[in-house]
Amino acid sequence: MSNQRKRLTGEREDEDDEDAEGIGEWERAYVDDRSWEELQEDESGLLRPIDNSAIYHAQYRRRLRMLSAAAAGTRIQKGLIRYLYIVIDFSRAAAEMDFRPSRIAVMAKHIEAFIREFFDQNPLSQIGLVSIKNGVAHTLTDLGGSPETHIKALMGKLEALGDSSLQNALELVNEHLSQVPSYGHREVLILYSALCTCDPGDIMETIQKCKKSKLRCSVIGLSAEMFICKHLCQETGGLYSVAVDEVHLKDLLLEHAPPPPAIAEFAIANLIKMGFPQRAAEGSMAICSCHKEVKIGAGYMCPRCKARVCDLPTECTICGLTLVSSPHLARSYHHLFPIAPFDEVPAFSSLNDSRRTLGKSCFGCQQSLIGTGNKPGPCVTCRKCKHYFCLDCDIYIHESLHNCPGCESIHRPKSVSLMEE
Amino acid sequence: MPSVASKQYSDDVSLLVLLLDTNPLFWSNTSITFSQFLSHVLAFLNAVLGLNQLNQVVVIATGYSSCDYIYDSSLTSNHGNFESRGTGMPPLFASLLKKLEDFVTKDEELSREEGHEDRTPSCLLSGSLSMALCYIQRVFRSGHIHPQPRILCLQGSPDGPEQYVAVMNSIFSAQRLMVPIDSCYIGVQNSAFLQQASYITGGVHHTPKQLDGLFQYLTTIFATDLHSRGFVQLPKPIGVDFRASCFCHKKTIDMGYICSVCLSIFCEHHKKCSTCGSVFGQSKLDEASSVSDKKRKAPHT
Numbered sequence: 008m009s010n011q012r013k014r015l016t017g018e019r020e021d022e023d024d025e026d027a028e029g030i031g032e033w034e035r036a037y038v039d040d041r042s043w044e045e046l047q048e049d050e051s052g053l054l055r056p057i058d059n060s061a062i063y064h065a066q067y068r069r070r071l072r073m074l075s076a077a078a079a080g081t082r083i084q085k086g087l088i089r090y091l092y093i094v095i096d097f098s099r100a101a102a103e104m105d106f107r108p109s110r111i112a113v114m115a116k117h118i119e120a121f122i123r124e125f126f127d128q129n130p131l132s133q134i135g136l137v138s139i140k141n142g143v144a145h146t147l148t149d150l151g152g153s154p155e156t157h158i159k160a161l162m163g164k165l166e167a168l169g170d171s172s173l174q175n176a177l178e179l180v181n182e183h184l185s186q187v188p189s190y191g192h193r194e195v196l197i198l199y200s201a202l203c204t205c206d207p208g209d210i211m212e213t214i215q216k217c218k219k220s221k222l223r224c225s226v227i228g229l230s231a232e233m234f235i236c237k238h239l240c241q242e243t244g245g246l247y248s249v250a251v252d253e254v255h256l257k258d259l260l261l262e263h264a265p266p267p268p269a270i271a272e273f274a275i276a277n278l279i280k281m282g283f284p285q286r287a288a289e290g291s292m293a294i295c296s297c298h299k300e301v302k303i304g305a306g307y308m309c310p311r312c313k314a315r316v317c318d319l320p321t322e323c324t325i326c327g328l329t330l331v332s333s334p335h336l337a338r339s340y341h342h343l344f345p346i347a348p349f350d351e352v353p354a355f356s357s358l359n360d361s362r363r364t365l366g367k368s369c370f371g372c373q374q375s376l377i378g379t380g381n382k383p384g385p386c387v388t389c390r391k392c393k394h395y396f397c398l399d400c401d402i403y404i405h406e407s408l409h410n411c412p413g414c415e416s417i418h419r420p421k422s423v424s425l426m427e428e
Numbered sequence: 429m430p431s432v433a434s435k436q437y438s439d440d441v442s443l444l445v446l447l448l449d450t451n452p453l454f455w456s457n458t459s460i461t462f463s464q465f466l467s468h469v470l471a472f473l474n475a476v477l478g479l480n481q482l483n484q485v486v487v488i489a490t491g492y493s494s495c496d497y498i499y500d501s502s503l504t505s506n507h508g509n510f511e512s513r514g515t516g517m518p519p520l521f522a523s524l525l526k527k528l529e530d531f532v533t534k535d536e537e538l539s540r541e542e543g544h545e546d547r548t549p550s551c552l553l554s555g556s557l558s559m560a561l562c563y564i565q566r567v568f569r570s571g572h573i574h575p576q577p578r579i580l581c582l583q584g585s586p587d588g589p590e591q592y593v594a595v596m597n598s599i600f601s602a603q604r605l606m607v608p609i610d611s612c613y614i615g616v617q618n619s620a621f622l623q624q625a626s627y628i629t630g631g632v633h634h635t636p637k638q639l640d641g642l643f644q645y646l647t648t649i650f651a652t653d654l655h656s657r658g659f660v661q662l663p664k665p666i667g668v669d670f671r672a673s674c675f676c677h678k679k680t681i682d683m684g685y686i687c688s689v690c691l692s693i694f695c696e697h698h699k700k701c702s703t704c705g706s707v708f709g710q711s712k713l714d715e716a717s718s719v720s721d722k723k724r725k726a727p728h729t
Contacts, residue, residue: 084704088688127604131691189709190688276706278685278697283671285682310682328683332670334628336691337596343690344593371562373497403565404558407604409597412562416555418493418542 064398071348071405085342086192086269088279089132090150091125092180093118093196095161097140098171100201100230106253110200110229111165117257118161118198122154124264128342130320130335135183136161137176141169142205144176150183152320171199173235174206174213177224181217190277193222194245196263199236200229210235218242221274223267227259244270266342282310282328284319296324341409349387349401369397371404371412389413439655443484443567443575444476445560449583450532451492451551452539454615458584460639465614466528469582470521472646477501479651484575486563488556489528490583491535493542495555497563498531499524550588553581553621557598557609564607576654578608578631581622584615592621599625608632610650614639620669627668634663675703 046054095114106113122134136147136157148160176197184193195217204210217224217239225245226236232249240247246263250256284307287293293315295302306315312326320331368375369386374397378384387401388394392413396404404411448469455462473485487499499521557579564577579602602609608631611622618635626633636645652660671680674695685694690704700707 084689087691274688275709276687276689276701277709278694278701279688280683281686282683283681285669285671286667288667333672334596334599334624334670336672336686336693337593338600339691340593341597369562371559372566373500373563374566399566399569400562403562408558408561408601410554410558410594412495412555412558415558415591415594416495416552418539418552 064402067402068351084269085266086194086274087129087131087266087339087342088191088274089129089194089266090135090184090187090191091132091194091196092135092137092150092183093121093198094137094139094144094176094180095198096171096200097138097164097167098142098169098201099167100171102167103200103230106229106256111167113253113256114198114200114229115161115165117253117260119158120257121260121264122157124261126152126154128264128338129266130338131329131331137179138164139171139173139176140167142172142175144172144179146179146183150187152322153318170205171201171203172206173197173199173204173239174208174210177210177213177217177239181213181220181222184222185220188277188279189275190279192266192269192274193220194267195222195224197224197226197236198229199226199233202230202233204235214239214242225263227256229256266339280328282323282330283332284308284310284316284330287315297321346405346409346411346414347390348405349389349396352383352386352388352395369400370394371396371400374400392417440653441480441482441575442476442653443486443564443577445486445488445563445577445579446473447553447556447560447579447581447583448487448489448498449551449585450489450528450535451549451585452532452536453492453549454551454585458614458639460614460642464640465642466525468642468646470524471643472651473521475647476651479653482575486560487524488559489531489535490551490553490556491531491539492551493538494531494535495552495559496531497559498527548588548590549586550591551583551585552591553583553588554591554594554598557581557595557602561598561601561605561607564605568605578610578654580650581609581611581625583611583613583619583622586615586617587619587621595621595625599628602629608654612636612646612650614642623665623668624670627665632662633665 049055095118097111101110101114103110125132125134130152133150133152134148134157135150138145138147147164148157151157177195180195184195187193222243223245224239224243226240226247228236228247228249230249232247237247239245246267248259248262250259287304287306287308289304292301292303293306293308294300295306295317296314297317302315302317306317307319307330308315309323309326309328309330311328312323314323314325316323316330320329320335322329367377376384376386376395376397386395386397389396389411392411394413396413446469450462473487476485477483483501485499485501486497489496489498560579564579567574567577599609602625607629609625609629610631611619611626611633613619613622613633613635623633625631632649634645634649636642649662652662669680671682672684672693673680674684675692676694676696679695681693681695685697686692687694687701687704687706687708689706690701692701692703694701698708
């Protein structure tokens with residue numbers, strides 16, 4: 008990019024509208040917009056624009072197929088109670104500007120979105136933040152369940168200096184996570200921008216130590232693929248991916264938000280004692296144990312020690328009991344009861360009888376499924392209830408709603424009740 | 429999925445999705461007949477459509493064995509062709525009544541096919557909530573300019589415990605889309621599902637005491653659009669009970685044990701989880717880890 012700029016400066020030295028950096032007026036318009044990437048050639052060599060919605064849906068179907076192939080009909084156990092450390096590389100490589108406006112700004116923005124999404128999908132889990140600066144790993148925040156604390160600590164210190172050291176970060180995280188209860192799943196997510204690591208000792212030993220303490224390490228690289236990161240992820244059973252641009256980085260990060268498949272030996276199944284506090288009565292006064300101030304009204308009372316806490320989920324500061332409410336547990340139930348992917352119905356298939364009666368419009372949103380020229384457009388169908396859905400409803404149902412409207416609209420006998428409020 | 433920033437036409441244009449309970453098991457013994465109830469509801473829908481020219485109303489019927497769309501005010505095929513049925517109803521709603529009648533007949537046929545052994549009195553709330561959310565998601569996709577959607581549940585049937593997971597999934601999805609779920613419960617017992625739905629999504633929950641004044645409750649509480657709710661005094665949520673019930677005895681508990689694998693709730697200590705079959709470690713491990721947690725936390729406070 009800089010070579011290109013120098014060449015153009017040399018060619019257009021007499022231009023009036025050239026600014027100090029050597030970027031012409033016309034070039035500035037294309038700095039963020041790479042519209043030439045949105046064109047494709049078809050078989051005969053003619054240019055045609057990319058159909059975004061079809062590609063988006065095809066990507067989504069591919070991802071779903073990979074996931075369901077892995078699950079293969081059996082219910083895979085997921086690690087629902089996760090203790091995750093996010094390690095952010097703040098070495099001088101993070102100050103590069105190839106991600107706009109800079110790698111640090113993009114990382115911080117996406118990590119904030121990731122933290123919120125993580126607590127949304129895993130309300131019983133905890134996150135901690137670690138940064139690598141000048142070859143030393145620092146703990147930004149300890150393991151905790153409140154997204155605001157982490158985001159505030161992250162946004163407070165956004166500067167890049169020095170070298171990066173993978174071994175120091177792994178040692179620090181290993182030490183913190185060794186104190187975590189045995190039923191929790193220990194994970195590390197490393198956002199690595201540098202192309203090398205300056206370690207005080209043998210990093211292979213550290214990797215073996217991580218493997219022995221059942222720590223699942225995943226790395227997202229921002230520059231290029233590195234052997235040591237790949238080795239680390241392979242040894243510990245994590246995921247290694249390298250981001251090519253800002254949008255891809257966000258997608259890769261958000262892939263780590265839903266709980267990963269759990270390896271059975273990693274966490275011992277255990278009964279965890281938890282409390283379900285009731286809301287304090289309106290107008291009741293108490294000193295809350297989190298802020299040490301007098302509060303009136305809204306708040307919750309720990310059932311064991313009767314201390315007042317402001318927000319759920321949390322751990323009671325006085326007696327250590329985990330306090331949750333039933334919706335927090337319910338947020339994780341869709342991981343345990345996933346819905347089966349819908350089957351694709353090819354476009355322009357013959358209008359058989361069932362398609363003619365049910366397939367005129369999407370069962371969920373009533374959008375017409377008849378495409379151009381009165382022929383049936385692409386749609387999907389549920390295996391169990393045989394209703395037809397449009398492609399957008401398919402994505403919404405599987406990514407956000409986790410209920411098939413057709414299956415829920417059929418009366419089921421009482422014996423299926425597993426959960427009760 | 430993040431919701432699209434709603435740059436609507438003006439602040440107070442709303443899309444109201446009404447989930448109407450048509451469960452025959454409930455309507456067979458109530459103080460108000462279904463036709464009287466319908467007259468209140470139709471007058472209310474007329475009022476909502478009259479508040480703003482751009483308001484939209486969609487009605488989904490929640491039956492005993494099925495759910496379906498009954499009315500969509502944005503479809504132009506509703507106007508004209510149907511004659512008034514001679515009951516004094518405006519032609520605007522003639523198609524609604526016809527479709528409702530067809531739906532109730534079909535629903536009754538379907539429920540007769542299932543037999544009479546296990547007649548739970550609940551209606552299919554999770555089905556109609558899911559359909560409403562799919563419709564609202566389609567409205568969000570249609571562009572930057574769209575009305576502000578909200579859902580109103582008019583229900584009298586009691587909660588069906590087998591729908592708990594599906595209803596909670598719908599509630600969380602509505603919360604992420606920032607769509608409030610209002611609920612007007614006209615039945616006898618309290619509905620925990622509807623209370624939780626309104627509390628979590630920021631909607632209004634109300635149980636009218638006198639059903640012959642239903643129209644008054646509907647227009648004063650549920651007709652206000654989302655922007656105007658900041659200026660109007662609406663019924664506040666009274667303490668919603670979020671305690672869980674244990675899986676073994678179904679009683680509400682204050683403190684319990686959670687299986688770390690499948691999150692099932694038990695009131696007493698078990699050796700094995702009855703839902704997922706995992707065998708649990710020693711209880712001494714639990715005590716030891718909670719002690720070390722406390723030790724780790726002390727220096728930070």
